[in-house]
Amino acid sequence: MQNRPLLAAAFILAGTAIVSFVDQFIRVIAEQSSLWTFHALRSAMILAVAxxxxxxxxxRVAVHRWRAVIARSIILSTALIIYFGALGFLSVAEAAAGLFTAPIWVLILSVGLFRLRIGPVRVAAVLMGFAGVLLVLSPDADGLNLWVFAPVLGGAFYxxxxxxxxxxxxxxxxxxxxxxxxxxxxxxxxxxxAVLSLFDGGAGFLGQGWITPTAEVLFWCVVQAIGSLVAVFFLTRGYQSADASIVSVFEYAVLAFSAxxxxxxxxxxLPPLGLLGLALIAAAGSLIVLRGRNGAPDPDATTRR
Incomplete structure (x- = not known):
């Protein structure tokens, strides 16, 4: 396939911009609905369109390895449940900063699972990335709250x-x-x-079960569904247009768009230290991806959303 990096960059930038914009309105949904209602509605809409x-x-959709696809879907959906749940109490930029530690986790897991040998440059990139996370999620050490690091766990699952x-x-x-x-x-x-219909989870975006959606919630669920489908299409086309090790670097534009x-x-x-943290995360992830063309597996844009 022809390598067209400029076209790939355009697709990736369009996809990340759409994702960053529509995710801003999870805040509206969180005020009137629940995480579980949102995902049930959005997935129903997307699967109906598909x-x-x-x-x-x-x-037709052909599946070659059902167990592999099911296992991957469970793992990835866990990452995104954590990410969307975090949007109930964090900004999109903060939640995305945690999720986009994924290349750092890929490198760490590849060392543990595949005994990948890494040099000092990628070790430094890992340290740089985690320093960036600390700056974004807790620039004020006096206000440290461990819950703000939930998106980093999402990044590990991602x-x-x-x-x-x-x-x-x-x-x-x-x-x-x-x-x-x-x-x-x-x-x-x-x-x-189902679980929260049997047990009281309390109030809030995560603690409530089914909430009959208002017209406003339905509208933003539709926006989310359409935005996610269009973004996935653009991201996929981006990865089809050029080498993945180069294209994936452009995905870090989501951090800038989110802010x-x-x-x-x-x-x-974000305060200046938070913005510096975003830059460190993007630089660390990009360095890991570019240095790892023949090493650890890179995140695939088609896994998004």
């Missing part, structure tokens, strides 16, 4: 999902993997609703 598209085109994509799901199509992830997120939503849209939509402004 089903209609397949019916019209006559295409990294596992990236490794699973490469190691287990090579023969699968992007459509099969994307639909598997959305189906798993929908099951997370239904499971959360920008957070300021434009809500007036959220």
């Amino acid at each position: 089903g209609a598209w397949l019916a019209v085109t006559g295409d 990294a596992l999902g990236a490794i699973a994509t490469r190691e287990w799901c090579g023969p699968e199509t992007a459509l099969a993997l994307v639909l598997g992830s959305f189906a798993a997120l929908g099951l997370w939503g239904l499971g959360g609703i 920008l849209f957070g300021w434009l939509v809500w007036g959220d402004l």
Whole structure:
């Protein structure tokens, strides 16, 4: 396939901009609904659109390794449940900073699982990335709250999902993997609703089960569903247009877009140390990806959302 880095960059930047924008409005959903209701509704919408598209085109989704796809979907959906749950109490930029530690986790896990040998440059990149996370999530040490580090755990699961994509799901199509992830997120939503109908989880975005959606919540769920589908299409096309080790660097634009849209939509402004932290995370991840072309597996953009 022809290598077209400029076209790939355009697709990736468009996809990350859409993701960063639509995720800003999780805050609106969190005020009126629950994490579990949101995922049940959004996944139902996305799967319905996908089903209609397949019916019209006559295409079918072929799965070669069901157990591998199911395992990957569970791992990746866990990462995204943590990420979206964190949006109930963090800004998009802060939550994305944790999630985008994934390349750092890929490197760490590859050392542990595959005995990958790494040099001082990538060791320094790992340290740089975690320093960036500390600056973004807790620039004020007096206000340290361990819950703000939940997105970093999401980044670890996201990294596992990236490794699973490469190691287990090579023969699968992007459509099969994307639909598997959305189906798993929908099951997370239904499971959360079922559990919280039996046990009182308290108030808040994470603690409530089914909440009958208002017109405003339905609107933003539709925006999320459409935005996610369009973003995944752009990200996938980006990775089809150029070498993945180069293209994946452009995904770090999501950190800048998240900070920008957070300021434009809500007036959220990271302090200078927080902005420095975002830059360190992006630099560390980019360095790991570029240095790891022949080493650790890189996260795949088709795993997003």
